[in-house]
Amino acid sequence: MGRQATGRGRNPRGQGDRLRAEIIEATLRLLDELGDDEALSMRAVARAVGVAATSVYLHFTDRDALVLATLRRCHDDLMRAADRAAAGADDPAGQLRARVLVLGTWSSRHPGLYRVLHESAVNRRPEMSFRHEVADSTTAAVRRCMDAGLAPAGDAALVALDLRAAVHGAVALRLSQPQLDWPPLAAQLDRFLTRLVGLRSADPAPATDPHREPQTPAPPPARSGEH
Template identity: 55%
Template sequence: MDDTTASATRRRPNARGRGDLLREDIVATATRMLDELADDQALSLRAVAREVKIAATSVYLHFPDRDSLVLAATQRCHEELVRLGDAADAAESNPGAGLRARILAQADWAESHPGLYKVLHESTVHRRLGMPFKEVMVQRTIDSVQRCMDAGIAPSDDATTVAIDLRTAVNGMLSQRINEPDLPWPPATEQLDRFLAKLVGIGRPG
């Protein structure tokens, strides 16, 4: 490749002081690649740099190693899941329907991004402790379950325990559907309604 070709394909630098834009480009590219790879160990900073059309050293200025970039990508995914769940919940008229919509939003995201869902739940990076952004989605579920109990839609119980049971069931269902697609799966909505009835104590909201 001659100098003219290299200049044509190289990413134009951001204006001075706008390195945050490059960081966002790097995270967005890594997130897309992780969805395709479905394995954080298969990602390399050099491969990300090639996709963004920058020198590998430019990636290292923002992320010292692969794990730090994977962590940033998983945080972005969690934040997106929280936004989608909040919007789905807010669009419903009662807390039971809101809880159901919140979880269906997560299920729809997992179906659209199976590779990322695997990284979120199977990568060694994501199993680390001390990541506050992971706690947000858990707390959202706890709060939704508590609202169902407060409204008399679900029997009174410890909302944290019920929410964790529910999340365990849902995450297991979604992971199994991704990892074992050939099983005779019933519709996800039917499984979710059984989880809500058995674990939370509510029927399908009208």
């Protein structure tokens, strides 16, 4: 115990931000392992970083403040990854597909963080308003598809909500029932895009996209009864 507390020297003046970042990094790892922010302790975070618990409290007043900052970082990283993937697509349909694929694959690869991000009691705090950015960016991506004639015109916000509900449902079921014979996630997401959004074109994610699954051809778009 003493070894962990003394294994790290004092941060030089001006490097408090670095320690704060290391604390958040450690919390990300622990939350992904635990899948429950209520099971997280400040002492466990301090041990993971190699500092005394008092050092953690200098940056975060309590566990909820630490969890909130960590979820903010998690969300920002996820949004940047989605933006990068979308930037590599050729048209609005490909951009929407790339964005949804990143969100879906990240959630399936980080089940613990996914659960905390969506199930934590901290989610009910007004400071968690940044979560609306995912909804807003998805709605904007759907609207661009409609404006470009790549999807039937309609209520972009409602269509985006249907799409997000389907993606979250698919991820949640895969996590709770992994024994089922699941199709590749990319293929399932393509079906959501054609049947819920009505995409007439789905540009595959670039081969350099680290979130990409093995390519599966998108099913043909639905023709009637869509909106």
